[in-house]
Every structure is written in structure tokens, then in C-alpha cells.
Amino acid sequence: MxxxxxxxxxxxxxxxxxxxxxxxxxxxxxxxxxxxxxxxxxxxxxxxxxxxxxxxxxxxxxxxIFVRWEMPAAGDDGLDAYLVRFSASLRTLVKAHPGLAPYLLRRKATPPAMLARIDAHHEHVAHAYALPKARARWLLSTVALHCVALADTVYAQAGDEWDGEEAGIEAEFDLGMRALIVGALALPIAWP
CATH class of the missing domain: 1.10.10 (Arc Repressor Mutant, subunit A)
Structure with a gap:
């Protein structure tokens, strides 16, 4: 063509x-x-x-791409459920846009508009779940880092050649993210 x-x-x-x-x-x-x-x-x-x-x-x-992404809003479903929804949304974003991960993971590659949106999201989640902003930032950053890195690795390598494995990989991905979230929420860290 x-x-x-x-x-x-x-x-x-x-x-x-x-x-x-x-x-x-x-x-x-x-x-x-x-x-x-x-x-x-x-x-x-x-x-x-x-x-x-x-x-x-x-x-x-x-x-x-990041600005157009509709981050899930905090709701009445509890912080753990919100973090699961957040990771699922982030996974979908990375899967739909190969090559985006470095701009989400490397602070020097992240433009100021993206950093400002991330900070506003931290503030939103802190307010919605009555958390210190430092804890909200740490939880969201921890989930995002692992989710983006895993999604980038899984989807970049697989491409379109899933051969029926996608459902199993998606289930393992969800289970792994849930385990990370449960562990992160259980850590006894003192926040200001």
C-alpha cells in the first residue's frame, strides 16, 4: 500500500x-x-x-498516551480492591502501547506533565483512603513499578504469538499483583 x-x-x-x-x-x-x-x-x-x-x-x-489514560478513580471498594483495579488498568495501558514502559519507570524519561498527573493521583488516593500522602505514593509507586515492568516483559516478548497461553498468563499476572498488594499493605512501615 x-x-x-x-x-x-x-x-x-x-x-x-x-x-x-x-x-x-x-x-x-x-x-x-x-x-x-x-x-x-x-x-x-x-x-x-x-x-x-x-x-x-x-x-x-x-x-x-499517559495523559489520555483514564486512571481509575478511588471508590468505596477499599484500598486493596482499588490497587487491584489500578494495576489492571495500568497493565492494559502497557499492553496496548508497547514501548511506553521506560517513560513510566525512569524518572529522567518522565516529562513534567506526567509527573504532575502522578502526583495528583497520589493526592487523590491519599485523600480517598485517609492515608498519609507518603504512604499512598509508596503503595502506588510499588504497584506501578512491578506492574509496568512485568507487563512490559510479558507482552513485549509474547507479541501476537500467545498460542492459547494468554488466559493462563493473565491469571498468573493477576495473582502475582494481588500477592504484591497484600504484602505491601501488610508491611509495618511508620509513615509521617
Whole structure:
């Protein structure tokens, strides 16, 4: 299938949202300037006027994926049940967007907008479950770290070649995350 190149005349508007949409469609591991430009119907040189380099392009797309993610809201189901829902949602996010994990795990790779959203989430959970913010931060970060790392490993390696194993792996994943959550909640750590 050949993609149409840039058309003569006035170029299409290049916006952050359109760049992110194209990047999400292409996928973080496959992202290229030429590919994104083709999806936008512009030249790759025009794209360079909006994004400095490939690293910045990937960061823009990763940030937009995270911003669009609907984090589960805390509810009346108890902290342990919430952490299970949170890990399931996070697993789905990582599974749907290969290549996202480094932006979620490495603080230096995480842009300020993502860090601000994470901090607001910590505050939300602390308030909802009457926890010190430091404890909410630790619980959510612990669950997120293990969930993202495991999901990235499991889904990146498996690709589309599950051969009927997906249900078993999903069940083991859920069981492992529940065990982590139960253990984390039971740790006798004094919080300020």
C-alpha cells in the first residue's frame, strides 16, 4: 500500500494532537519522522519545525498516551480492591502501547506533565483512603513499578504469538499483583 505524499498548496496544520494521534497509530517502537510525516500528509522537514528530534517525538507521544489514560478513580471498594483495579488498568495501558514502559519507570524519561498527573493521583488516593500522602505514593509507586515492568516483559516478548497461553498468563499476572498488594499493605512501615 502506498501512502500519499505531501500535497502541493497550503500544508495541513501540524498540531501536537495530530502528531500524537499519528504516533499512537504508528506505535512507539516503530516511530519515525518520515512515517509520522506521511501519516500527517506533510514533509518530514515540516515536522522538524514542531518537534526537535526523534527522542522528543517519542516523548511527546508517550506523554499523550499517559495523559489520555483514564486512571481509575478511588471508590468505596477499599484500598486493596482499588490497587487491584489500578494495576489492571495500568497493565492494559502497557499492553496496548508497547514501548511506553521506560517513560513510566525512569524518572529522567518522565516529562513534567506526567509527573504532575502522578502526583495528583497520589493526592487523590491519599485523600480517598485517609492515608498519609507518603504512604499512598509508596503503595502506588510499588504497584506501578512491578506492574509496568512485568507487563512490559510479558507482552513485549509474547507479541501476537500467545498460542492459547494468554488466559493462563493473565491469571498468573493477576495473582502475582494481588500477592504484591497484600504484602505491601501488610508491611509495618511508620509513615509521617
Amino acid at each position: 502506498t501512502r500519499p505524499g505531501p500535497r502541493p498548496g497550503r500544508p495541513r496544520t501540524i498540531t501536537r494532537e495530530r502528531i500524537a494521534d499519528a504516533g499512537i497509530a504508528m506505535g512507539l517502537p516503530s516511530l519515525t519522522f518520515v512515517g509520522i510525516a506521511a501519516l500527517l500528509g506533510v514533509s518530514h522537514m515540516a515536522l522538524y519545525k514542531h518537534v526537535a528530534n526523534l527522542a522528543a517525538l517519542k516523548l511527546l507521544v508517550a506523554e499523550e
